[in-house]
Amino acid sequence: MSTANKRPTIRDVAAAAGVSRGTVSRVLNGGKWVSPEAHHAVERAIVEVGYVANQHARSLVTSRSNSIAFLLTEPQHLLFEDPNFSVLLRGVAEELSGREMPLLLMVAGTAAERRQITRYVAAGHVDGVLLISSHRGNPIVADLIDHDVPVVACGVPLGFEGRVGYVAADDRSGAVTMTRHLLDRGRTRIATITGPLDTPGGTLRLEGYRQTLGERFDESLVATGDYTRESGRLAMTELLERRPDLDAVFVASDLMAAGALAALQAAGRSVPGDVAVGGFDDSGVAAAMHPALTTMRQPFARISSEMVRLLHEVINGEEPAGITLPTSLVERDST
Amino acid sequence: MSTANKRPTIRDVAAAAGVSRGTVSRVLNGGKWVSPEAHHAVERAIVEVGYVANQHARSLVTSRSNSIAFLLTEPQHLLFEDPNFSVLLRGVAEELSGREMPLLLMVAGTAAERRQITRYVAAGHVDGVLLISSHRGNPIVADLIDHDVPVVACGVPLGFEGRVGYVAADDRSGAVTMTRHLLDRGRTRIATITGPLDTPGGTLRLEGYRQTLGERFDESLVATGDYTRESGRLAMTELLERRPDLDAVFVASDLMAAGALAALQAAGRSVPGDVAVGGFDDSGVAAAMHPALTTMRQPFARISSEMVRLLHEVINGEEPAGITLPTSLVERDST
DNA sequence: GGCTCTACTGTGACCGTGCACAGCCGTACA
DNA sequence: TGTACGGCTGTGCACGGTCACAGTAGAGCC
Numbered sequence: 206m207s208t209a210n211k212r213p214t215i216r217d218v219a220a221a222a223g224v225s226r227g228t229v230s231r232v233l234n235g236g237k238w239v240s241p242e243a244h245h246a247v248e249r250a251i252v253e254v255g256y257v258a259n260q261h262a263r264s265l266v267t268s269r270s271n272s273i274a275f276l277l278t279e280p281q282h283l284l285f286e287d288p289n290f291s292v293l294l295r296g297v298a299e300e301l302s303g304r305e306m307p308l309l310l311m312v313a314g315t316a317a318e319r320r321q322i323t324r325y326v327a328a329g330h331v332d333g334v335l336l337i338s339s340h341r342g343n344p345i346v347a348d349l350i351d352h353d354v355p356v357v358a359c360g361v362p363l364g365f366e367g368r369v370g371y372v373a374a375d376d377r378s379g380a381v382t383m384t385r386h387l388l389d390r391g392r393t394r395i396a397t398i399t400g401p402l403d404t405p406g407g408t409l410r411l412e413g414y415r416q417t418l419g420e421r422f423d424e425s426l427v428a429t430g431d432y433t434r435e436s437g438r439l440a441m442t443e444l445l446e447r448r449p450d451l452d453a454v455f456v457a458s459d460l461m462a463a464g465a466l467a468a469l470q471a472a473g474r475s476v477p478g479d480v481a482v483g484g485f486d487d488s489g490v491a492a493a494m495h496p497a498l499t500t501m502r503q504p505f506a507r508i509s510s511e512m513v514r515l516l517h518e519v520i521n522g523e524e525p526a527g528i529t530l531p532t533s534l535v536e537r538d539s540t
Numbered sequence: 541m542s543t544a545n546k547r548p549t550i551r552d553v554a555a556a557a558g559v560s561r562g563t564v565s566r567v568l569n570g571g572k573w574v575s576p577e578a579h580h581a582v583e584r585a586i587v588e589v590g591y592v593a594n595q596h597a598r599s600l601v602t603s604r605s606n607s608i609a610f611l612l613t614e615p616q617h618l619l620f621e622d623p624n625f626s627v628l629l630r631g632v633a634e635e636l637s638g639r640e641m642p643l644l645l646m647v648a649g650t651a652a653e654r655r656q657i658t659r660y661v662a663a664g665h666v667d668g669v670l671l672i673s674s675h676r677g678n679p680i681v682a683d684l685i686d687h688d689v690p691v692v693a694c695g696v697p698l699g700f701e702g703r704v705g706y707v708a709a710d711d712r713s714g715a716v717t718m719t720r721h722l723l724d725r726g727r728t729r730i731a732t733i734t735g736p737l738d739t740p741g742g743t744l745r746l747e748g749y750r751q752t753l754g755e756r757f758d759e760s761l762v763a764t765g766d767y768t769r770e771s772g773r774l775a776m777t778e779l780l781e782r783r784p785d786l787d788a789v790f791v792a793s794d795l796m797a798a799g800a801l802a803a804l805q806a807a808g809r810s811v812p813g814d815v816a817v818g819g820f821d822d823s824g825v826a827a828a829m830h831p832a833l834t835t836m837r838q839p840f841a842r843i844s845s846e847m848v849r850l851l852h853e854v855i856n857g858e859e860p861a862g863i864t865l866p867t868s869l870v871e872r873d874s875t
Numbered sequence: 876g877g878c879t880c881t882a883c884t885g886t887g888a889c890c891g892t893g894c895a896c897a898g899c900c901g902t903a904c905a
Numbered sequence: 906t907g908t909a910c911g912g913c914t915g916t917g918c919a920c921g922g923t924c925a926c927a928g929t930a931g932a933g934c935c
C-alpha cells in the first residue's frame with residue numbers, strides 16, 4: 206500500500222460484514238457463540254479489507270503481550286562459540302512461529318543489562334521467559350522469581366530447584382552411558398574433563414562418571430574446563446602431564462572435546478588408538494572432527510519444544526514442572 | 541511484588557507528584573516545557589511508585605512499536621553452522637539494549653513463514669527490519685518493499701540496490717587484498733573457492749580476485765561452494781583434481797576454508813608449505829584451525845551498530861543509504 | 876399466553892498512554 | 906491600564922481492541 210490509507214480496524218471489518226464489533230471480536234477469539242452465517246461473513250470481510258489485529262490494542266486490554274523472551278545470561282564468548290545456543294534458539298523460534306508469537310532476544314551480560322531486563326520483564330512486556338542460565342545462584346533468576354515472572358530454564362536451575370520449571374537432558378545417565386561405553390571398549394584408565402562445577406552439566410555428568418567407575422574412580426583423572434574449546438585443550442594437556450598412562454577421556458562437551466583432540470594430536474597420541482575420546486551434546490562440530498567424535502546426543506529439538514510448551518503451562522497458571530529427557534549414544538570414530 | 545497490586549500507571553505517578561497526567565507524560569517524553577520543580581517531583585514519584593511505562597498503551601496511540609526485527613531468510617543449516625549470524629545477532633542485541641528497544645527474532649525458512657512474517661511486519665508490529673538475506677531477488681525483500689517497511693540489509697541486496705539500505709563489508713577490495721597477499725608470498729597458481737554467485741560475497745569476492753590476477757586469471761582455478769564446511773571440502777577436492785599444481789587458494793569464507801583445509805590434509809598437501817590458504821570473515825573458527833587461518837577480518841561489531849543506526853534513520857524518514865566498511869588482513873599461519 | 880431456556884447480537888465502559896487545545900499567571904511593553 | 910506573549914499546566918479525546926451486560930428471537934413446555 207503506497208497510499209497513506211490507515212490500517213483497517215475491527216470496525217471496518219464489522220461494517221464490511223454487516224455485523225457489530227463484538228461479533229467480529231468473538232470470531233477473532235475462537236468463534237464461540239457466533240452463527241455460521243455471521244462467522245462466514247466476518248471471515249470474508251477480514252480478507253476483503255486486509256485486516257490484521259493490532260496487537261498493542263489487544264495487549265492493552267488483556268494485559269497479555271503474546272510474546273516471550275529468550276534470555277541469555279552467559280558471557281558473550283560462549284554465545285559466539287557454543288553452537289548449542291544457536292540450535293536451541295532456532296528450535297524455539299520455529300516452535301513459536303507456529304503459534305504466531307514473536308520471540309524477543311535479550312542478553313544479560315552486565316549488571317546494568319540485568320537490571321534493565323528485570324524492569325522490562327517485570328513490567329509485563331513479555332508473558333514469560335525462556336532462560337538460558339547454567340551457573341548456580343544466578344542473580345537474575347532470583348530477580349525474576351521475586352517478580353513472579355513465569356520462567357522455564359534450560360537445564361536444572363541450580364539453587365532454584367522447585368521454584369522455576371526446567372527442561373533438561375539427563376546429564377547423569379548420559380555420563381553413565383558414555384563411561385560404560387568406554388569401559389566396554391576395554392579402557393581401564395578413563396579420565397574426564399568436566400564443565401564448571403557450578404553448572405548442572407558440570408556436576409551431574411561428573412557424578413554419572415564417578416558412579417559408574419565406583420572403586421576405580423581417581424581424582425587424578427579429573428580436570429575441569431569451562432565449555433570452551435581452549436579450556437578443553439588446556440585440561441587435556443594437564444591430564445596428559447598428570448596421568449600419561451590414560452587411555453580414554455570423557456569430555457563433558459563437544460567443543461571441549463575438540464580442544465582435547467587438538468591437545469592429544471599435539472602430544473602425538475592417536476585417537477582412538479592410544480586414547481579414546483567421548484564427548485557430550487552432539488553439536489555440529491562433532492561429526493566434522495577428525496576423527497569424527499563419539500558423543501551423547503542431546504535432543505535439542507525436543508528440548509526447545511518442551512520448553513515452549515511448559516512455559517505456556519506456567520503462564521496459564523500451572524505449577525512449574527521439571528522435565529528430563531533421555532540422551533543417546535552416537536558412536537563414531539573416536540572410541 | 542507477590543501482592544496482586546496492579547501495576548502503577550501514569551495517573552498514580554501524577555497523584556504522587558501532585559501534578560497532572562499531562563505533565564508526567566511530558567517528563568517521560570523529553571521533559572520540555574516542564575518547570576524544574578515539577579520535573580523533579582515527577583522523577584521522584586516515578587521511582588517511589590515503581591512506575592514503568594506501558595509500552596502497549598504507548599504504541600497504541602503513537603503507532604510505533606519501539607521494536608525491530610532481526611529477520612533470517614537463510615536455510616536453517618546455515619544458522620546452525622555459520623558463526624557469523626550469531627556474531628551479528630549478538631552485536632545487534634547489544635546495540636539495541638542501550639536504546640531500550642527489544643529485538644524480535646524471526647526466521648523465514650518456508651513460504652508459509654514468509655507470508656506470516658510479511659503479514660505481521662506489514663501490520664506495523666515492528667518499526668523496521670534488519671535483514672539477513674544474501675541470495676539475489678529474495679521474494680521476502682520484495683514483499684517488505686511493497687509494504688513500505690523500513691529495511692536495512694546486511695550485505696549488498698542483489699536485485700534491490702537503491703531500494704533498501706544496507707551495510708556491507710568491502711568484499712571486492714578485501715578479495716583484492718587477500719589475492720595480493722598470496723601473490724606477495726610468491727604464489728603463482730592461486731585458486732579460489734567462491735560463495736554462491738547469486739550472493740554478494742560470492743560474486744564480489746570473485747571479482748576482486750579476478751581483477752587482481754588480471755591476465756593470469758584462469759577459469760580452471762575457480763570452484764564454487766555454498767558457505768558450508770562440507771562444500772569447501774568438496775570444492776577443494778575438485779580443484780586438486782583439476783589443477784594438482786595449484787599452490788594457493790583464496791576461500792570466500794572461513795567455514796569453507798576449514799573444509800578446504802581438511803581436503804588438503806587428506807590429499808597429503810602441507811599448509812602453507814605446498815598450498816597457502818586464505819579465508820574470509822575472521823569468524824571464531826579461523827584462529828582455532830590448524831594451522832591458524834590467515835583471513836580477511838569483517839568488522840562485525842561495527843556492521844551491527846551501523847545497521848541499527850541506519851535503520852533508525854530510515855524509520856525516521858531518511859532515504860536508505862548504503863554503507864561499505866573496510867576489511868583488514870589478519871595474518872596467521874596458513875599463508 | 877406466559878414462562879424459561881438457549882443461541883446469538885449489539886452497546887458502552889475501559890485498558891494506559893500521547894497529544895491538541897485551552898487556560899492560567901506573570902512580565903514586558905505600548 | 907490594557908494587551909500581547911512566553912512558560913507552564915490541566916483536561917478531553919482518540920488509539921483499537923476486549924469484555925460484561927443487556928437485549929432479542931425463537932423453541933419448548935406448562
